Amino acid sequence: MVIKYLFYHQFVGVDLELHSEPLNVDEITSKWYKETNNLNYGAFITFIGTIREENGIEALSFDIYKPILKTWFEAWQKRAKEQGAIVKMAHSIGDVPINKSSYISAVISPKRRVALDLIDEFVEDFKANAPIWKYDVIDGKRVYAKDRSTPMSGAGILVKESN
Amino acid sequence: MVKVEFLGPIGLDSIEMDIKSLKELSIYMKNSNELKDWAINSAVAVNDVIVTDINYELKDGDKISILPPVCGG
Numbered sequence: 315m316v317i318k319y320l321f322y323h324q325f326v327g328v329d330l331e332l333h334s335e336p337l338n339v340d341e342i343t344s345k346w347y348k349e350t351n352n353l354n355y356g357a358f359i360t361f362i363g364t365i366r367e368e369n370g371i372e373a374l375s376f377d378i379y380k381p382i383l384k385t386w387f388e389a390w391q392k393r394a395k396e397q398g399a400i401v402k403m404a405h406s407i408g409d410v411p412i413n414k415s416s417y418i419s420a421v422i423s424p425k426r427r428v429a430l431d432l433i434d435e436f437v438e439d440f441k442a443n444a445p446i447w448k449y450d451v452i453d454g455k456r457v458y459a460k461d462r463s464t465p466m467s468g469a470g471i472l473v474k475e476s477n
Numbered sequence: 478m479v480k481v482e483f484l485g486p487i488g489l490d491s492i493e494m495d496i497k498s499l500k501e502l503s504i505y506m507k508n509s510n511e512l513k514d515w516a517i518n519s520a521v522a523v524n525d526v527i528v529t530d531i532n533y534e535l536k537d538g539d540k541i542s543i544l545p546p547v548c549g550g
Contacts, residue, residue, distance in 0.1 A: 447485030
């Protein structure tokens with residue numbers, strides 16, 4: 315008998331979860347759906363990020379700084395709540411092979427417009443400001459995806475001229 | 478003393494420094510061959526809160542994090 319420890323995951327805050335493996339899209343999205351489908355909310359929108367084959371990579375790999383990810387996500391929870399909506403997010407830590415998912419987010423709201431706008435803003439701000447670092451995995455080695463990375467808000471403070 | 482940690486791809490171990498301001502950290506990083514490029518595009522957090530004022534004064538025991546450019550998803 316083969317025993318596989320498939321599902322180590324860590325809840326960093328309610329509605330935010332980190333997994334040390336590729337994301338199980340069916341399981342995560344259906345869990346979120348079941349958690350919220352009795353709230354009388356009319357819209358449930360997911361964004362599922364899938365690793366693409368590109369430049370000969372085998373996988374992408376991720377590092378996450380959890381304390382700031384948590385505060386970044388909590389600010390989004392607050393912003394969503396002010397509009398009557400809920401945000402959810404799951405991300406992988408470590409290697410995720412091509413055609414697997416490393417990132418899922420969802421916005422659930424009473425009416426569609428709020429969810430459609432929020433998922434756009436949330437995913438874009440995630441790309442720009444969530445403290446997550448991406449690496450290409452080529453021949454088993456991790457190479458920082460420098461060209462695709464974005465300086466966070468507040469970057470450059472150390473080289474600013476000051477009074 | 479404060480602790481400085483270099484996150485993600487910077488790939489250096491944390492260090493303890495006897496500094497009183499982020500300005501001193503800036504000078505240290507700009508003079509380091511390994512860190513000067515990261516100084517240009519990294520954000521800085523003190524005790525896990527992003528700081529945008531270079532005149533920010535540090536207290537004994539503060540944890541400073543250097544956050545290079547990000548790309549989740």
